[in-house]
Amino acid sequence: MVLFGLLGLYQSTLGPLIPIIRDDNHLTGATAGLLVSGFFAGSLASTVAGGALPERWARTYLVVVPAALLLAGSAGLVVRGPWPLPLLAVVVAGLGFGGLVLVVNTAMASQPGQRGVTLANLVNGVFGLGAAAGPALVGLTRDVGYPYLFGVLAVAILLTLPNRHLGAVRPAEVAARSGRAPGLLPLFGALLFCYAGIETGLSSWETVHLEAHGYPPGTASALTSLFWLGLAASRLLVPLLTTRWPPARLIATTLTGMFGALVLIAVPNLAPAGYLLAGALAGPVFPTALAWHASTHPDPRRGNAVLLAAAMIGNVTAPAALGYTMQATSDLLLPALVAVPVLACLTITLVLRGRAGPGPTAR
Template sequence: MVVRCLVVFGLLGLFQASLGPLIPLLSDREHLTPATAGLIVTGFFGGCLVSTAVGGALTERWARGPLYIVSILLFLCGLGLFALPLAWPLPLVAVAVAGLGFGGLVLIVNTVMAAEGVTYVNLVNGTYGLGAAAGPALISVTHGGYLYAVLAVCLLVSLPLRMTMPAAATRERLTVSPVLLLFCAMLFCYAGVETGLSSWEATQLRAHGYAPDTASALTSLFWLGLAAGRLLVPVVTRSWTAVRILVTALLACAAGLTLIAVDVSAPAGFFLLGVFAGPIFPTTLAWIAATLPHPRRVNAVVLTIAMLGNATLPTLIGYGMQATSDLALPLFVAVGVFGCLAIVVALRKATR
């Protein structure tokens, strides 16, 4: 089952990563502004947010089987609709349906892997990054279309036949504490970093003068870096504390943002930003596991807030770029980076 979960997460990563490079292509095809086309990211993560929140509110009986089945069906339906040459705004509806299934699957897989240990959380998120690296390259070749139909078939074949949440030893009662709120704020701000960069990388590269297909293909560099960061950094920094890893990664991200502001170094800058940002999400999950009870409901809360950030912050960045410049991405992402840094400092004091 673990191997199948890794494959499933790789395919989920491929789908999410294809949305950013699709924005300029959809904008050209439907004659939309980039910010309007970027609403597919908001619609997708809006669906994710709803399903993650609902999954956390379900009773144990409904969360340990039906949630998995319903999530599969919704995601496959969304993929099938998205594969069709639909006129705007129907692609927005299709991607929102896919998001409903996606959010449930992310909640289930992360919870199941967390029960296996922190190493598996890093591993599964690393394979997510590897799958995501293939998405932009495939978009540059196929321009979407049948790619999503093929992805739906591959996902259907790869899905585990059975997946259940780990049973809770006692009835779960969620306590909202200042520490939990800080962790939620941390993942909300981080969404502006990861999803902001991945959603608008192709637009930023096009503004630097790269051809549309080249810009879409180069988006894979960020996801390759993200996978490398999640698979390698935990090994290299095995003796480091969570605070040390996060502070180092965030400061490196702040430095890396200067590279994507220059046309020549932008592709390498996005790769390095992926490496630096890679360990932030898994390390935060590990820190949560060591600090708070880690049942499904806590996972659902922090992931729901992360999805809220994914649904809102990229759109705000898109409209900010539209109002200023397509080259302003580093400035908007820097807000999320320094927000995360401030929250890590507050968490360090709160969890002593």
């Protein structure tokens, strides 16, 4: 739980960091936005490697090595060097981030029945709590310098190194899934790829979008916490709902509500409330989809590696695509652009419901 809270804190600092790096190095907004794409490129590489590791290597190294890389990336940002050194630092940090996300999500989502949905949402809710603190801390440290924040974060990450056992996969759990329906992995991968355009797209460009609405830079950075607070709260509350709602219904309902949140985001005075609501509605999609898929796949770690890799490909491409599109048109176009992946996710969810069923319910 502590480890995932720190991971959320780290990821959520990248969006508010874009204007600071942009101004420090006299870059365009889209170029500075490569921080987010570089971070998730590193995450993608380590997720793929983590899924391909043999059991013995995964059990021994899949927590310690990624944690050390995330520590090194955080330390690199403490230096506050000229561009492209910040980009290199976040790529190294991303190499650690991806491996840790894989082992924690697998340990939670692979639990049988409704327990997997509950635990996956809880641990990702803690991720959201950490993420809510990140933008606020960037805003608070804007005048004194963000390296202080990453120095503290690097020390905190070091304290999570004893969690080595998370890399283990219990063979009994793998065997229990050997008879489940095959052929669903591409659809689940497409769902999480498109979902990345929602979560990463909104969180990465929210600060820039709020500045375009007329909010001061410091206020815009701090308000980014609202999205992550909504994300965390909904994931922590999901266990109260999932005893009656199977995964397909939960995901489809929240995605439908996202269109209303995007309308609020487009209105200057209502934009902060819209981001809070968008986070609350987006929150359950990712962990619930992981648990839904885990109930259909014979090998949770390898299956989750594919899904997380698909999500991270979306995390790499979505911020860059949004950034360059906004640069060519207007920063205020963000809600309309994000509506595209929302619609795609909703369509895929309905297809999955027909092929995989609604997913596990309370047992």
